[in-house]
Amino acid sequence: MSEHLLVGVARADITPAPGIHMGGYWGRKSGATDVHDPLMAKMLTFELGTMRAALVALDLVGLDAATVASIRRRIEKGVGIPGEGIMVCCSHTHAGPLTAPFRGMGEIDETYLAEVEETVVRLAEEGMAAPQPARVAHARVEARLGINRREARQTGVEIGHNPDGPVVSYAHLVRFEGEEGLLATLFSHACHGVVLSGANHSISADFPGAAARFVERETGAPALFVNGACGDINPRKTGGSFEDVEELGRELGQAIVDGLDGVSAVKITSLRHALEEVQLPLCEPPSRLQAEVEKLALQLKAELKKIASDGGDIWAQRVPQAHLEWAQATLDWVKKGEDRERSQRFEIQVLALGGLALLGMEGEIFSRYQLELEEESPLPATLLCGYANGCVGY
Structure with a gap:
């Protein structure tokens, strides 16, 4: 039992084969035709005294609550991380496979989904097998890839551009430093993974994947992306090319790399987690x-x-x-x-590493919730993680 925070890092490729039905858009004419860039699964495990927790970051559009529940049960049984301490986040790329029951987008490949689950369980085993003492530091850096997409028109509110609407104009980064150097970088920004349109049939992690690859090239350590509250935020370039994907990914990645030297230490005296299901009125x-x-x-x-x-x-x-x-x-x-x-079940989860909180919400959350909750949080650093542990109402 360690009196200091131990962090395990693990990652694996979860890229599907061509032909799989894709998630995120209606109206595609076929399944995936090819793979442009890989989809990854990455995990951080945390131990402090008798407490354990884990964060999973997946290059997927989303998962349903049943899949997340199965992942939690298997990890808890296998390595002893309590289910309520496991947060499963999806980047919400619209250029990946269909992995949740979204109407109108095709059929879920259950074999592929089972393989993803197996991979995540294995990553928990790998992370817990080789944890390292780690120091944690956080920074909030300027970054703005997005625009508010809730445009008011005569016919109602539609997807477009609302210059007066809220956006999240910053990114979070969390640096995990080991005894021999950087263990991993966790970063977050609120923006839909929709640089590529529904006309694209190539598997891609969109700009979050490009940003993570950039950070990894520059730092030599794994980088995990989690999305924020981007229900009303699109990138400023949509219907774009893979060059646009790389451009926006590089912009975000550079902001993260530049911010790594300006982080503030997070005092880790405790590791806590909590999970609550609330009923949202209909x-x-x-x-x-x-x-x-x-x-x-x-x-x-x-x-x-x-x-x-x-x-x-x-x-x-x-x-x-x-x-x-x-x-x-x-x-x-x-x-x-x-x-x-009369109501809809909705899960809210918190992982707290000392003064750092990860606030997970399932589904597509609007940006004002992130702006308000992060500002009002009693902890020095709070990251709202969208598409966490499910995707209610999508």
Whole structure:
């Protein structure tokens, strides 16, 4: 049992084979055609006295709560890290495989998903097998890849550009220093991984992967990216090229590397973790909703029938089929009346290393929550981690 923080570092390639269905966008015409750059799984394990915790960073669009629960159970059984102390974060690249049940995007490759789970469990074993004493330091550096994408138009709020909306104009970096040099860099910035559009069919980690590779080349140590609260933040370049991916990744990576010498030490006197499931209230359906959704469902059924009569292209059917499934689920919910569900389960998790807190929230969180929570946190350094431990409501 150590009186000092011990940190284990492990990583592995989780790049899928071409052909796998991709996540993040509707309307793709096929599965992945090739691999442009690798997808990685990386892990930090933490030990202090009898306490243990772990952070997982995956180059994936997201996972569902069931997959995360399975990962937690297996790691707890295998190496003794408590499930509530394991945070599983996804970068939210839209150029990776479909790894959560998002409607309209294709089918999950369960074999691939099982391989990812096996890899994460193995990384926990590797990290716990060779931990090293570590010092921790943190900095918040200027970085702004994103724009607020919630544009108000006459037809409502749509994806676009809202110059008056909030953005997160900084990045976090956490330096883990061992006795013989840098062990790892953890960094975070709130921005959607959508430099590449839905027209892209090449597997890629998008700008987060490019940024991590840049930091690793410059430092010679593993770099882990976790996204922030980017539900309303897109990169300033979308529908871009791989050159754009590298440019934005290099910009973020350079900000992180430049900030490594300006970090402030984090005093580690404790290792704590907490997990709570809360119930988020659902809106009451307006009285006109049932009639409107029934009308929409009829239109969608007609559209699907026409697609089928024109040859039945399965890819062309995915988007209207997804809308129809949502419509039917909405109708079923409304018709339950007083017996319908009134809330949505939502998990909030905290890993606290002394004065450093990682605040994990599942799903796509809007930036104002990050700006407010990080500012109001009682700890000196707090990082809000989005797409953590699930992806509610996507």
